[in-house]
Amino acid sequence: MKKLFILLVSSLFTLPLLAQIPNPSFENWDTINNYCNGWYSLNDAFGASNTTRETISTDGNYSIGLQSVNIPGFGIAPGLATTGELNTLTNSIEGGYATNERPDSLIGYIRETNLSGDTSSALVIVTHHGTTSQEIGRGGIYFTGTTTGFRRFSFPIDYTSTLSTDTILIILTAGSLQSTSAGSKVYFDQLSFKTSYGVGINNINKQNIQIFQLDNQLVIENIADNSTLRLVDINGNILSQNETTINTNTYSNGMYFLQVSNPSYETFTKKVIIQH
Numbered sequence: 001m002k003k004l005f006i007l008l009v010s011s012l013f014t015l016p017l018l019a020q021i022p023n024p025s026f027e028n029w030d031t032i033n034n035y036c037n038g039w040y041s042l043n044d045a046f047g048a049s050n051t052t053r054e055t056i057s058t059d060g061n062y063s064i065g066l067q068s069v070n071i072p073g074f075g076i077a078p079g080l081a082t083t084g085e086l087n088t089l090t091n092s093i094e095g096g097y098a099t100n101e102r103p104d105s106l107i108g109y110i111r112e113t114n115l116s117g118d119t120s121s122a123l124v125i126v127t128h129h130g131t132t133s134q135e136i137g138r139g140g141i142y143f144t145g146t147t148t149g150f151r152r153f154s155f156p157i158d159y160t161s162t163l164s165t166d167t168i169l170i171i172l173t174a175g176s177l178q179s180t181s182a183g184s185k186v187y188f189d190q191l192s193f194k195t196s197y198g199v200g201i202n203n204i205n206k207q208n209i210q211i212f213q214l215d216n217q218l219v220i221e222n223i224a225d226n227s228t229l230r231l232v233d234i235n236g237n238i239l240s241q242n243e244t245t246i247n248t249n250t251y252s253n254g255m256y257f258l259q260v261s262n263p264s265y266e267t268f269t270k271k272v273i274i275q276h
Helices: 042-046
Strands: 053-054 061-065 069-071 074-079 080-082 085-087 090-094 105-113 122-129 133-143 151-156 167-174 185-194 210-214 219-222 226-233 238-241 245-247 254-261 268-275
Touching: 053 080, 053 268, 061 080, 061 167, 074 167, 080 185, 105 122, 133 151, 133 254, 133 268, 167 185, 210 268
Parallel strands: 151 268
Antiparallel strands: 053 061, 061 185, 069 074, 080 167, 085 090, 105 151, 105 185, 122 133, 122 167, 210 219, 219 245, 226 238, 226 254, 254 268
């Protein structure tokens, strides 16, 4: 069975513009072709039907529904919506929308039904274009549960450079980008960027979580009661659940994410760098 392997790259934009997230509430659709205006999906690439206009919403008339499906002749593919475009020759998501924004975090709402062991996600990549294309910021969050209604999520965007922004690529998925299961479905709605990280975040992060690496252990402190913890790798694989002391002997050096859900079902992530 083929899998959809996605490489996250950005193509060149020469005229950066100040622009907001296109169609952030998913209200505008080409209903003839079932396309969500401003967003690219596998409907466009393969004539699939796993990106749908849904009549449930947190505000307004619609949300976007994504579902992992089996595409005949191709294999199991995740539900996908992106502000970039899928290059079917390289199976790469390229581009994004041109902007000068330098957001600190992405906030949105999700309703999810993830199959056991499957992982849905939201990812933001910020890019500067000079003589070569250079990623300057990235953030993401993984979803593994099931909810009966919409819940708020948020995550920070971490920057590695002070260079200006030219392009922002947003990728939303139902199921892993290397999905092996068909049937996970998520609904996204009301996306927005915050330019001062902490607005709307601190009220769920008052516990001031601290993360330390001591020898070959990751120690997590200041966790609120009844919180759920998941340590995931960059591919969304769950490595640890509800542990505040994690043995990292078998983990490779690199970036991981600590996903925290508080009792009111709001979720945020913290980036974790493991270095032996």
